[in-house]
Amino acid sequence: MLIRDARRDDWAEMWAFMRPIVEACETYPWPPDTTESWTRAYWMERPAPAARLVAEIDGRIAGTVEIHPNLPGQGSHVANAGFMVDPAFGRRGVGRALGEAALARAKADGFHAMQFNAVVATNTHAVKLWHSLGMRTLALIPGGFHHPTEGLVDMHLMFREL
């Protein structure tokens, strides 16, 4: 598996697996009318220190992470990141590799810490994975996420110094 910076011409391949994840509305609190162009701007076009990486397996893009300041101004030393993995490449350590790479990249780019604001509790794979990478659950936001089939479920706020 190769982890590298995403390139502009990766987008079509990325969007192919990102689109069903976005449309499922099970893991991201994104606008209900989220479009490809909104997502591309969010993921690909924010200026540095925002960054985005892809995991490549056999020449195909298996997953991606984007990193950006969690808050502007006096909060901009803490990073936030979002991850999406192509289910076709599940159980091959793509999420873990992207998580490790994102933590390293955020540190290299000068961030002091990584914060995740909205890890949906029903996304148990992600919760376990981030905990195993040293992200601590600082709080559970009670019923913070309206899951399309599970109803109101908690969200983990996770944090780790870098």
Next chain:
Amino acid sequence: MLIRDARRDDWAEMWAFMRPIVEACETYPWPPDTTESWTRAYWMERPAPAARLVAEIDGRIAGTVEIHPNLPGQGSHVANAGFMVDPAFGRRGVGRALGEAALARAKADGFHAMQFNAVVATNTHAVKLWHSLGMRTLALIPGGFHHPTEGLVDMHLMFREL
């Protein structure tokens, strides 16, 4: 004290006391280059269910709160709010009145809960006030705010069901 919806022509009077608060960078993690037009768009122009109220004393605007969904999409049932009070009207219960009004308004507008993401720990007056209104500190974000004179200080993530 009268609490009422902000009107477009209130802005000049609001900005007069908001500007020093914004420029001090001690309580809001906003962009370092925050302008009046950015702030007016953030505070005054977001579509419903976003809302903004002012506290009026003797015909003058003493403080304001703006309310909006904390997250889009599947997180949009939780509100977030920001408050600014004119220091010239300090110690007259303006913050408390605006806090109570914001909780009531958010509930009336259908929000399930109120979440504050970034109550700066050095802002002890605000921390005590929000606790007294039933907001619970679910987490302290360690060093999440770079205070211009105090250095890295914690931020409270607060939450209350409505």
